[in-house]
Amino acid sequence: MDYILKNTVSKDAFKYGFLLKKIYPYIKPVMGRALLNLFIAIPLGLLDGIVALSLKPYLDLVVNGDPKDTFVLFGMDIPIQATLAAIIPFGIVLFALFQGVLKYVSNYLTDWTGQKVSNSLKVDLFKKLTRLDPQFYDVNSSGLVLTRFLSDPDAASKSIIESLKSFIATFFGLVGLVAVLLYNSWQLAIIGCTIMAIAITPVVFIRKRIKKVSNATMVVGGSMTTNFNETFGGHKIIAAYNLQDKQNHKFESQIHQQFDLAMSLTKRVGWMSPIMYFVCSIGIALVMAYGNHLILTGQMTAGSFASFVTSLLLLYKPTKTLGNTLTNLQGTFVAMGRVFELFALEPAISSLPNAEQLTGLDRGIEFKNVNFEYEKDVPVLKNFNLSVNKGETIALVGNSGGGKSTVVNLIPRFYDVKSGSICFDGVDIRKFDLDSLRSQISFVFQDNFLFSGTIRENIMMGNENATQGELNRVIEMAHLDEFIDSLENGLDTPVGERGTTLSGGQRQRVAIARAMLKNAPIVILDEATSALDNKSEAIVQKALDNLIKNKTVFVIAHRLSTIKNADRIAVINEGELAELGSHEQLMDIPNGIYRKLYEMQFKSQDDAYYSDSMEEARGY
Numbered sequence: 001m002d003y004i005l006k007n008t009v010s011k012d013a014f015k016y017g018f019l020l021k022k023i024y025p026y027i028k029p030v031m032g033r034a035l036l037n038l039f040i041a042i043p044l045g046l047l048d049g050i051v052a053l054s055l056k057p058y059l060d061l062v063v064n065g066d067p068k069d070t071f072v073l074f075g076m077d078i079p080i081q082a083t084l085a086a087i088i089p090f091g092i093v094l095f096a097l098f099q100g101v102l103k104y105v106s107n108y109l110t111d112w113t114g115q116k117v118s119n120s121l122k123v124d125l126f127k128k129l130t131r132l133d134p135q136f137y138d139v140n141s142s143g144l145v146l147t148r149f150l151s152d153p154d155a156a157s158k159s160i161i162e163s164l165k166s167f168i169a170t171f172f173g174l175v176g177l178v179a180v181l182l183y184n185s186w187q188l189a190i191i192g193c194t195i196m197a198i199a200i201t202p203v204v205f206i207r208k209r210i211k212k213v214s215n216a217t218m219v220v221g222g223s224m225t226t227n228f229n230e231t232f233g234g235h236k237i238i239a240a241y242n243l244q245d246k247q248n249h250k251f252e253s254q255i256h257q258q259f260d261l262a263m264s265l266t267k268r269v270g271w272m273s274p275i276m277y278f279v280c281s282i283g284i285a286l287v288m289a290y291g292n293h294l295i296l297t298g299q300m301t302a303g304s305f306a307s308f309v310t311s312l313l314l315l316y317k318p319t320k321t322l323g324n325t326l327t328n329l330q331g332t333f334v335a336m337g338r339v340f341e342l343f344a345l346e347p348a349i350s351s352l353p354n355a356e357q358l359t360g361l362d363r364g365i366e367f368k369n370v371n372f373e374y375e376k377d378v379p380v381l382k383n384f385n386l387s388v389n390k391g392e393t394i395a396l397v398g399n400s401g402g403g404k405s406t407v408v409n410l411i412p413r414f415y416d417v418k419s420g421s422i423c424f425d426g427v428d429i430r431k432f433d434l435d436s437l438r439s440q441i442s443f444v445f446q447d448n449f450l451f452s453g454t455i456r457e458n459i460m461m462g463n464e465n466a467t468q469g470e471l472n473r474v475i476e477m478a479h480l481d482e483f484i485d486s487l488e489n490g491l492d493t494p495v496g497e498r499g500t501t502l503s504g505g506q507r508q509r510v511a512i513a514r515a516m517l518k519n520a521p522i523v524i525l526d527e528a529t530s531a532l533d534n535k536s537e538a539i540v541q542k543a544l545d546n547l548i549k550n551k552t553v554f555v556i557a558h559r560l561s562t563i564k565n566a567d568r569i570a571v572i573n574e575g576e577l578a579e580l581g582s583h584e585q586l587m588d589i590p591n592g593i594y595r596k597l598y599e600m601q602f603k604s605q606d607d608a609y610y611s612d613s614m615e616e617a618r619g620y
Helices: 016-063 080-131 134-139 142-184 186-233 235-240 244-269 272-296 302-343 404-410 434-439 455-460 468-477 481-485 504-518 534-547 560-564 583-587 593-618
Strands: 070-073 076-079 364-375 378-389 393-397 419-424 441-445 522-526 552-556 568-573 576-581
Touching (some): 016 142, 016 302, 080 302, 378 552, 468 504, 468 534, 504 534, 568 583, 576 583
Parallel strands (some): 393 552, 522 552
16 A cells, blocks of 8 residues: 555645535534634625725715705704714724624634634544554655644644635625625726736636645655654764764755745746736726716716725725635645545554454464565565464574564564464454454563653553552562662653653663553563663563563564573574574574574673673672
């Protein structure tokens, strides 16, 4: 399955009905406020028309009116000019207050609904992210994942309500102003509306250009985020190898790419504004020329003309805004298309319908003619066969890249075999419910990941329902008790991001305690002590010995002490099971692979290990 996000573009960016149908379930819970917001956009759009319309009576009846003109109210003659002159200033204040309240309510509803929709999208996308296979994380950078799963939902959801509101307000603003134009002079209205239609035509031609640049900008943004993450995580390597200039150059290059894309969008969209102004200025000139004729021939009053020109000038604003709104709306649909392409990603590894529940291991585990490859036509395991009995500890050894880690990664179905099968008690593991399969397996890796939080929280991840007594027992068995007792906050001591406040040995023992608390019948140890010094390894090894008691254990290790204690040793060479037996049996094979590995690697390590132990014993 293609998991590479860089190759995922918003191919559905112009399928508006499809995208709106997809996002509707997320808008539905906030539909009441969303509709209220869109309804408020109608009077907001019409307000400019009211302002323009009010100029006609103001100029005709107040500025150019006759002081003797009156109207009858409750039997009294009220002077029109004086009354309107007194009322209009108060009307302006009330109008501004009403407009301000509407804008405040509208902006609040826009942010509220946008955040709600965005949060719902992010929650569901995060659920999707946690269910994707390890292969997804193998082929995608952290920065691109962050951009696609966090930034795109914001762009897709927060802007959709804002863009729709702006579109409605702009549309009704145009309707109101055009109505004022027609009310004042249908002849001039034809000229003005024709010019407006010509001015807005270019918007239609830039949609695909916006889509292309928007996609490229998001990809570059993901690369920049990756660069930040790598700089943060690899700061020691950067300092040790003097890679500062390289990282700086890489970031500067990404900044220049982002700048070029931004300017590319400006070049594609920026020309619209001056063209619209030029076309609109022609419209104003034609209206003024013909309007003068109408006034001089008595077909139009000065107030009507002023109201018309004001409406026309105000019309340019929503016309230009409509272009920007449509541009932003297209960008929103681009992001929306990218979001729902993420939802379309399906994990290649999942439980079958009506899958069996795995409750334990009775007899053993068997690899039958297993073939596997990470990349097509690049085999990693070839016709691999191995049987492991319940309660047996088997060590996997061999050259780097030979397939040891692949073997143990196939057991919990981090990846699926290409052909052949892996069976628990004779049943193919693909027939088991995935969660129940993994619940029967505990892991301790070389670089165990600790989550930000406390020591207690990290250990309790093995079994969230464990009692305090069970927790205390695994702490003691993992040889963590003395260390925890030395801490001011004990178990509630924060471990920092990725456990950075703890030493390597302490992190391993926390991970071992977590695995102990899970109490799974199968244990996988993948280079669990390779990164530790001899003193730390000795303590961790004691903890591991407690962990693997009465368990079925797979061990990948490079230290002789761990290898020799295994019931059997499987030698994996270029993806095949080359040799199998106890340490003594394999050492008896003339020119055997294990014997050569031992003589080249294990023996020197063992001699060094016992030499260091003797020096420590002497007090050196």
